[in-house]
Amino acid sequence: MIVGVPRETFPGERRVALVPTAISALTKAGLDILVEPGAGDAAGFPDEEYRDAGASIASQRADVFESSDVIFQVRTVGANPKAGVSDLELFRPGQTLAGFAEPLTALDEIKMLAERSVTAFAMELIPRISRAQSMDALTAMATISGYKAALLAGDKFARMFPMMMTATGTISPARVLVVGTGVAGLQAIATSRRLGAVVQAYDIRPAAKIEVESLGAKFLELEEVAAEAEGAGGYARAQSEETYRRQQDLLSNAVAESHIVITTAAVPGKKAPVLISEDTVARMTPGSIIVDLAAERGGNCAATVAGETAEVNGVSVFGPVNLASEIPYSASQLYAKSISNFFLHLFKDGEVLVDPEDPIGRDTLVTRDGKIVNTRVLEAIENLASTE
Helix, strand or coil: CEEEECCCCCCCCCCCCCCHHHHHHHHHCCCEEEECCCCCHHHCCCHHHHHHCCCEECCCHHHHHHHCCEEEEEECHHHCCCCHHHHHHHCCCCCEEEEECCCCCCHHHHHHHHHCCCEEEEHHHCCCCHHHHHHCHHHHHHHHHHHHHHHHHHHHCCCCCCCEEECCEEECCCEEEEECCCHHHHHHHHHHHHCCCEEEEECCCCCHHHHHHHCCCEECCCHHHCCCCECHHHCECCCCHHHHHHHHHHHHHHHHCCCEEEECCCCCCCCCCCCECHHHHHHCCCCCEEEECCHHHCCCECCCCCCCEEEECCEEEECCCCHHHHCHHHHHHHHHHHHHHHHHHHEECCEECCCCCCHHHHHHEEEECCEECCHHHHHHHHHHHHHC
């Protein structure tokens, strides 16, 4: 069986789905690896390293799809709807695809994969169970995004993060507020603390307090909205619009008093909750910074524009997209390990097998035999149809 690794085509995407050091585990399992020329260049992995690791380099992109039984991608067509559509005609019926797919929102693209009779697995849907931790690509990328968000804020902020006592005076530390303490938020806290900032954090889930305080940050408690907010798999559950408005009001003072705010609050398959109003942004000190990691989902800040930097009364609101791709070498290493572990879990006796009793394969399988088979995706389609 041949695993193909095409070059990523999403604008600005620098990651690659498989790195040379991850190849040996696949070849030991009896798999051959075929890589598109230059697929790893942007991440720092030249073709020669792939050859040295035992992979073959295809003559062109089309050959990767034509010759491979399985395709590894970072962004499949669901997460790359414009450029990715051109790959659809390259897929063969029965071919297997694994990668990020935005399966709960990119419904048209998922239908296209089903029409091509592709067996597609969405890496976002890896269940958060202990034996799937080594396959959890979403968590790995969130770790990198949280780290990079803190560095981005530190780079753009006009002051230094740490308190410093010098012969010419004392520099007070930066005050950082992290909103949403999932994996990205916790990494943003840890990195900001390492840089010397005074950090406080907020999450609607009361259970997050222990993790926040373990990193040396202060947990901002808003008891009025802290009831039963945690959903399945450790993710936040969608709240009512009234609850979100109350969070805006209660967060307002903390945001206004902060130099840097990093927001990460998201609900899978939903638009990001708006937790910071433009009026609150206007109360911040000029020169302050907001880094909104939920920008691709609409943003946690009302002033956020995805992919751009908005200026509101001297406050810079960054709406970064695809932030993990800005550290492509490390991100590719983590992603390659995750997707390799995932595929090897499914690969038995020379075949890709999905045990209906195994949540790892069952929950990530999106399309097979010309049909959409994932329960959550089917529910999303049904919900969309009911609102039209």
